[in-house]
Amino acid sequence: MKISTILADIHAGNRLQPEDAVHLMNARGRDAHLVYAAADAIREEKVGDIVTFVRNNNIHITNICKNLCGFCGFGRRANDEDAYIFTVDQIKEQLAAAEKRHVTEICLLSGVNPEFDLNDYLELLHTCREVLPGVHIHGFSPDEINWAATQSNVSPHDVFIAMQKAGLSSLQGTGAEILVDEVRSVICPSKVSSSKWEEIIRIAHEEGFRSSATIMYGSVESVRDRITHLEVIRRIQDDTGGFTEMVLLPFIHEHTPLHKKGLISFGPTASEDLLMTAVSRLFLDNFDHIQVSLPKLGPKMAQAALCAGADDLSGTMYQDAVTEDAGGVAWCMEPDEMEYIVNDLGRTLKERTTFYEIIG
Numbered sequence: 001m002k003i004s005t006i007l008a009d010i011h012a013g014n015r016l017q018p019e020d021a022v023h024l025m026n027a028r029g030r031d032a033h034l035v036y037a038a039a040d041a042i043r044e045e046k047v048g049d050i051v052t053f054v055r056n057n058n059i060h061i062t063n064i065c066k067n068l069c070g071f072c073g074f075g076r077r078a079n080d081e082d083a084y085i086f087t088v089d090q091i092k093e094q095l096a097a098a099e100k101r102h103v104t105e106i107c108l109l110s111g112v113n114p115e116f117d118l119n120d121y122l123e124l125l126h127t128c129r130e131v132l133p134g135v136h137i138h139g140f141s142p143d144e145i146n147w148a149a150t151q152s153n154v155s156p157h158d159v160f161i162a163m164q165k166a167g168l169s170s171l172q173g174t175g176a177e178i179l180v181d182e183v184r185s186v187i188c189p190s191k192v193s194s195s196k197w198e199e200i201i202r203i204a205h206e207e208g209f210r211s212s213a214t215i216m217y218g219s220v221e222s223v224r225d226r227i228t229h230l231e232v233i234r235r236i237q238d239d240t241g242g243f244t245e246m247v248l249l250p251f252i253h254e255h256t257p258l259h260k261k262g263l264i265s266f267g268p269t270a271s272e273d274l275l276m277t278a279v280s281r282l283f284l285d286n287f288d289h290i291q292v293s294l295p296k297l298g299p300k301m302a303q304a305a306l307c308a309g310a311d312d313l314s315g316t317m318y319q320d321a322v323t324e325d326a327g328g329v330a331w332c333m334e335p336d337e338m339e340y341i342v343n344d345l346g347r348t349l350k351e352r353t354t355f356y357e358i359i360g
């Protein structure tokens, strides 16, 4: 089918079908620009010209990880020279620094330490709550929830109840990568399966937690795999409405096992980044917010993605060792720098909460 016919069908109010989405992802040249423009128009209809960000601070409690995923440069074995776990005092120092930056969200983004059990996660939450009682705590992937449950011999349901009491505010939809098991067997064989990821996200939403949804694209998966992933995310959102946004995470290849083993030479190109953004906007008709990863894309590509369907620039973050260790630059920008690129597009930057309430 012609690209213009598919786009006209969406414009008429019909839901984008998977095979048509594959076709859009394969658009090239001027056809690709038609896809970006259609996604940009839908973004405008849904959320207007506001571009949002959250004032948040990443904290990487440990880089020791049981998974050692092929696409990751951050995870370490416990006996690696540069493996670390923060002490309680170091965590408090990081939280105190975040408080000085007036953040509204702490983002706990770490390795899945094989020594951790549910109590370790609860103690971490208690420490965060002690130092920053009023701040939103956004933490833990379904894989971490599954690990805490397995280690402590309780159900994921019990983990969520305990974490809620200890102060967790929302869950990360990380660890989704590509929700196709053949792909996961290459890029993250030790992580939860696609069905386990979905099961835990659904339990989280049933327990009243909202979460982000993510995709880590541009490694060994096919375009069809990306669309299969979007289908899973759209189906969950239809059923639960629990996702706050779709976060697009381009694979960064340089220091990753996949690259070192010669399984992949490069990460996604600029047009792959833009088509992923645009097709996510067009396919995920039950999402308001499509988030680009500013630290991974950098300001210029992020600006282009804002013209291809995205409306959110993620957050201030202040550190992103996951991107840096994979070989990326980790562009953590202050709001005035974000404003510079947003104003240049004739749009307006607004600070938001984790749940997209506009601040100020």
Ligand code: SF4
Binding pocket: 065, 066, 067, 068, 069, 072, 073, 074, 075, 110, 111, 112, 188
């Ligand atoms: S992506 Fe996450 S789970 Fe996988 S190795 Fe890196 S830190 Fe560990």
